[in-house]
Amino acid sequence: MSGGTSVMERFAAARLLAATRAPYLASALFALTPLVHEDAEGACADANWNLHLGPGPVPVEELAWSLLHQVGHLLRGHLGVGEDGPRWNTAHDAEINDDLDGAPATAVTPDRLGLPSGLMAAEYHRLLDLIDVPPELEACAGAPFTGPAVMSALERDLLARAVASRIRGEAPYGWRRWAESILRPQADWRVVLAALVRRGLAQASGRVDYSYRRPSRRNVQGVVLPSLVRPLPRVVVLVDTSGSVTEPALRRVLGEIDGILRACGTGQVEVVCCDAAAHPVQRVTRAADVELVGGGGTDLRAGFEAARALRPDVLIALTDGDTPWPERRPRAQVIVCLLEERPTPPWARVVRVAA
Structure with a gap:
C-alpha cells in the first residue's frame, strides 16, 4: 500500500x-x-x-x-x-x-x-x-x-x-x-389498498332498491309488489397505459386488485385502458387477465368519461399521475393507485404504490 x-x-x-x-x-x-x-x-x-x-x-x-x-x-x-x-x-x-x-x-x-x-x-x-x-x-x-x-x-x-x-x-x-x-411512517400499500377497496364495496353494497325480478311475498289485494334487493357493487378499473407507465408495474397492481376483489366476492370486473384516448371496455372475471392496450400520450380525462358511462360504484385508477385530471368529482368512489409522486385531485383516495 x-x-x-x-x-x-x-x-x-x-x-x-x-x-x-x-x-x-x-x-x-x-x-x-x-x-x-x-x-x-x-x-x-x-x-x-x-x-x-x-x-x-x-x-x-x-x-x-x-x-x-x-x-x-x-x-x-x-x-x-x-x-x-x-x-x-x-x-x-x-x-x-x-x-x-x-x-x-x-x-x-x-x-x-x-x-x-x-x-x-x-x-x-x-x-x-x-x-x-x-x-x-x-x-x-x-x-x-x-x-x-x-x-x-x-x-x-x-x-x-x-x-x-x-x-x-x-x-x-x-x-x-x-x-x-x-422518517414518514410507511404503511404497506397493499394493506391500504385492500382497506379502501373493501370500504368502498361495503358502502356500495349497503344501497338497496326495489325490483320486480323477484316479486315481494306480500300480496295486497292482488297487486304484485316489488321486493327490496341489494345489488352487487359495480367495479371499474381505469388503467393508464400511456408510454410513461411500465407494464410490469401495472401487472403487479392489477394482481393485487384481482386478489382483493376475489376475496370480496366480486364477480365480473370492467376495465378501461386509456392513454390519450379511452379504449374499448374489457369485461373480465379476473383483473389480472386484462389486455393492456395503448402506449401513446396521457389524458385520463377520456378514461374517466368512459368509466362514468358504466355507472360504477367503485372506480379504481392505476396511473403514474402524469395526466390532466377531471375538474369535477366523479359520482363513484375513486381510489387512485399512484405509481409516482405527483399531485392528485382532492376528491381521490390515494394509495402510493411502492416501487
Whole structure:
C-alpha cells in the first residue's frame, strides 16, 4: 500500500471539506471506512460502507465531491440495484448529482442528459429510453472491491434515520424528499389498498332498491309488489397505459386488485385502458387477465368519461399521475393507485404504490 499515508491525508481533508459543505451528511461521511488499493482509481464505495481509494493524487476538492456522491449512493440504497447495471448507474447518478454542485466534466447530471431535474432514479431510468447518453459522460460503476461488513443492517438503518433527522429546509430538494421518505411512517400499500377497496364495496353494497325480478311475498289485494334487493357493487378499473407507465408495474397492481376483489366476492370486473384516448371496455372475471392496450400520450380525462358511462360504484385508477385530471368529482368512489409522486385531485383516495 505505497503512498497510503498521503492518500489518507487527502481523504481526511476531503472528508472535512465535504462535511462543511453538507453538514447534514457529516455522520454518514465519518461512517465511511477508507481502504487504500494500489489498483483502485479515485474513490468508490461498496455496500458495506467501505470507501476504496486509489493511490493517485486526486485533488482534495474533487475527492470531497466524490465523497458526497458516494454517500448519496449508500444512503439511498442504490448499490446493487438493477439488472442492467450501466443504465441504472446512469439513472442513479442523475438523481444524486442533481443535488451536487461542482460536478466534474464527465459526471452524469440531468442537465447534461437533457432531462428535467428533480426526478427519482426510476424515472430517469425510464427516460433513458428516449435519449442518447452523451459518450463523454461516465456513470459511477460501483466498487470492484468488497470490504468487510463494518455495520449491521440495523446500524445502517439507524444511521440513515439519524442523517434524515438532521436534514432541514436549506438542504437540496432531493435530500429533503429522501429524508421525508425515511422518517414518514410507511404503511404497506397493499394493506391500504385492500382497506379502501373493501370500504368502498361495503358502502356500495349497503344501497338497496326495489325490483320486480323477484316479486315481494306480500300480496295486497292482488297487486304484485316489488321486493327490496341489494345489488352487487359495480367495479371499474381505469388503467393508464400511456408510454410513461411500465407494464410490469401495472401487472403487479392489477394482481393485487384481482386478489382483493376475489376475496370480496366480486364477480365480473370492467376495465378501461386509456392513454390519450379511452379504449374499448374489457369485461373480465379476473383483473389480472386484462389486455393492456395503448402506449401513446396521457389524458385520463377520456378514461374517466368512459368509466362514468358504466355507472360504477367503485372506480379504481392505476396511473403514474402524469395526466390532466377531471375538474369535477366523479359520482363513484375513486381510489387512485399512484405509481409516482405527483399531485392528485382532492376528491381521490390515494394509495402510493411502492416501487
